[in-house]
Amino acid sequence: NAGVTQTPKFQVLKTGQSMTLQCAQDMNHNSMYWYRQDPGMGLRLIYYSASEGTTDKGEVPNGYNVSRLNKREFSLRLESAAPSQTSVYFCASSEHVRDFEQYFGPGTRLTVT
């Protein structure tokens, strides 16, 4: 079992470019999450999907869109990247949205210049 996988591991974008971060889990979990982690700010939830077919905003959703493609995959899209979106992005999954045991992927390091 690979757990939670994320692609790419690293990315450099110019301001205004778009990109999609991919996430997949093989644990048959119902719920998936996208977080960003910035120095001095801790982890902040961007969007989550409680179950296939649903998505909801987290604490910092502005500038992002998400798609729950199927039960396994949850993607995060930046339509027009800004330097403020430079961060490390983590995808996570859990069996249900009320489960505190969230399993995290290895992260994507994104730099927007």
Place this chain on the structure above:
Amino acid sequence: QKEVEQDPGPLSVPEGAIVSLNCTYSNSAFQYFMWYRQYSRKGPELLMYTYSSGNKEDGRFTAQVDKSSKYISLFIRDSQPSDSATYLCAMFSGGSYIPTFGRGTSLIVHP
């Protein structure tokens, strides 16, 4: 003021020491409290979670919640160099699916 405060450290201790890691919070609605460990350039992994006040022990780790003081702690006994990591506290209120994380404390256990 952030809802959850956590000293970023670093906290440097010798191998075998008892480590105390702490978070304070301001939102009295928080009911569920978690501790995550994050190694450098890796994703966080859940260590322990507790509901409301009290203690919970798992091996060398003890989580403690004092809701009256809005203060949570993680104790690590007989610390090892492999415990060197960043420790993040996180908490939920009963009516929300959105956790609030502390910014993490960097722990260094030297041989």
